[in-house]
Amino acid sequence: MSPGDYTQRQVPLAPKPYDFVPFPQSVTRRPLPHGIETLCADDGFYSGNLTLVLETLTPLFVASGRYELSEDLTFSKGAIARGCYRIGGQPTIPAASLKGCVRSVAEAVSPSHVSLTKVDIPRHLKDTGQCRAGDRSCPACALFGTGGTKAHISLVRFEDALPAGEAKTSLRSLIPLHAPQASGQRLPPAYVDKYGVQKGRKFYFHNMPADGSEGDRCEVVQEKTLFMARMSFINLEGPLLGVLFFALSLDGTFRLKLGGGKPLGFGSIALTAIELRLLSSACFMGSAERGAMEGADLAEFVIDMLEGAKAEELLLEPQVEKLREILRWPTSRVAVTEPY
C-alpha cells in the first residue's frame, strides 16, 4: 500500500492533529468605496502602520527552498539539511508567509467566500461565486485582495519580519508522516461529511514537538526568538480592521501557527501589537500622523475595532469559537510521530 492510499488502510491511525472550522452560512459582500488613490482617514476609515513583536513558542521552520551542507549552516559537518529562509544572513519570516497565515484565519472567522476547488463545498456557498474587483467584496478579499482577471490589490501590506536580537537555529527532523492528500476528485475521508461535502477550513492544533531522527533534517529557528513584524493598511472601515486585528490574534484568546512541520509541533507563534500609527489627511499637508498609540490606548482601540466587527457580523461567533478551540494556547497536546 502506498503511503497516500488512505482508502484501503486497515490499521488504526494516530488521532488527527487538526480539526475544521465550519464554513459560514452565507457570504457578506460590501462595497469597496475607495481605491488606494484616495486616503480615507476620517469618518470611520483607517489607514496606518502597525508594529508587532512576534515570538516563536515552538521551533519555527520557514524553508529557503534549498538543501544545504550542515557546515554551511554553522552546524557540525557531514549532513545535508533544508535551510531556513534568510535575508542578509539573518533568519527571516517572509511577508508572504505572514500574510497567508493571517488571511487563513480572517477567511475562517468571517462571512468570506470559499474558493472553488475540485471537491464539493456546501451548495449555498458554491452558488455565491467569487469576488471581483469593481464589485462588492467579502471581508477576506477586501483585506487581502483577490486574484483572477478582475484582481484588486491587498489593502494590507506585510513586511518581512527580521529578528529583534539574536536568532539561534538548530537542526530538527521532519518526521515523514504521509498525511493524506486530495487526489483527483476525492478528499481524504476525514475531510468530508457523510454527504461527501468538505467539512470546513482545516487548522492544525498547537502541539509540543516530539523528537525524532527519521526524515529530512531542517534548520529551525529556536523557540523564544523575537522578530519585529511591521504591516500597513489603507482605507479600512473599522469593522474590517477589527477582522484584521482578530486574525492577527490580538484579542489574546488563541495563537497562530506558521511555516512548515505544523503536525510535528513546529510554528506556534505569539503576536503582540506594540505601536499603531494612524495616518490622517494632514499627513500630506505637512503635519505628520494622528499620533502613535501604545499600551492601554492601543489595547482599547483594538477592543473597539473587534466590537465593531462583531456588531456588523463580520466576525461570526460559531466560527470564532471553533477556531479558538483548535488554536488554544498553551497546549498539552504532543505532536504526532506516526501516520494519522
Ligand SMILES: [Zn+2]
Ligand atoms: Zn471574496
